[in-house]
Amino acid sequence: MKEVGILQLMEKITKGTVKVAVIGLGYVGLPMAVEMARAGYDVYGVDSDPVKVAKLLQGQSYIIDIDDDALEGLIGQRLHPVTDIKVLEHSDIVVICVPTPLTDDHQPDTSYIETAIDQAIPHLRKQTLLILESTTYPGTTEELIRPVIEQRRGWTVGQDFYVCFSPERVDPGSVHFNIRNTPKVIGGCTPDCLAAGVAFYGSFLEQMVPVSSTTVAEAAKLFENTFRSVNIGMVNELTAACEKIGINIWEVLDAAATKPFGYMPFYPGPGIGGSLYSGRSAVFVMEIRAAWA
Structure with a gap:
């Protein structure tokens, strides 16, 4: 028989009466908070930057995927x-939804996650579902979140609180994909954690x-x-090679893209970047492989 706590949480999710806090209102957190508010949830958007908060309170967005009109009717009511x-x-x-860059030594910088957890722990109440969306190395949730809360609060995951990891998949500026229609990957520390996470996100997203x-x-x-980093790097190298031998890279890519299997087109550009490892995920993979060896 399931614990009373998880049943109560699931009932709140089913009825749409849960209150949600989103920590970090950047290009990941703000669109997610807006989508939750649109779904009818009461959402607290928490950010340490008072300038961002002040702009939002005035109905002004600073994120490319959220225009001012999207905030109208939400700020002060649901958000x-x-x-x-x-x-x-x-x-x-x-x-x-906090940043996770690399340090100058190409090591994972989880300080934003650790700070968020450290500040959150005193204010968490029992039966809270905590979901990490920040891109990070495999094992982070089990190393930096679950045991820290268990030790500091004396709680047991899956009974007193619930923890999931569900990576953001934001494609800034995309006209085809958004929070709602992008499939949402999610894993939980226990079956009840996963069930709660799937129930919550599944209540307003199209595919879990x-x-x-x-x-x-x-x-x-x-x-x-x-995958993205390697392929963008490859096509940029190919562009230079095509220019050297005097052929049009766009014609080459258009021809290659006609293959209906085993190929995905990538195009020349400045490379990838952003706050999530600054596009240097391959470095992280090498670190992980070494750790698992």
């Missing part, structure tokens, strides 16, 4: 931008992709990023 993390005391679900663990979900995201 509440704040700097005070104490709102977690009133939240049933906490979603962490549950996996067996948080580590699998973390690794899947890293594979996605590395």
Whole structure:
């Protein structure tokens, strides 16, 4: 028989009465918070930058995928931008969307995640579902989130609180894919954690992709990023080679793209970047392989 706590959480999710806190209102967190608010949830958008919060309170967006009109009717009604993390005391679900860059030594910088967890722990209440969306190395959730909360609060995951990892898949500026129609990968620390995460995201997103663990979900995201990084790097190298021998790279790519299997087109550009490892996921893969060897 399931614990009373998970049944109560699932009932709140089913009824749409859970209150949600999104920590980090960048290009990942703000669109997610807006989508949750559109779905009818009461959402606290938590960010340490008072300038961002002030702009949102004035109905002004600073994210390419969210225009000012998207905020109209949400700010102050369903979406509440704040700097005070104490709102977690009133939240049933906490979603962490903070940056995870690499250090100057090409090592994973999880300091934003650790700070978010450290600040959140005193304000978490029992039966809270915590979901990490930040791109990170496989094992982060089980190393930096689950045991820290268990030790500091004396709780047991899957009974007193629930933890999932569900990697962001934002494609900034895309006219085809958005939060709602992009399949959502998710893994939980326990079956009840996963069930709660799937129920919540599944209530407003079109397709859920549950996996067996948080580590699998973390690794899947890293594979996605590395695939993109490697292929963009390759096509940029190919562009230089085509120019040298006097042929048009665009004609080459258009011809290659006609193959209906085993090929995905990538195009020349400045490379990849952003706050999530600055496009250097391949470095992380080497670190992981060494750690697992």
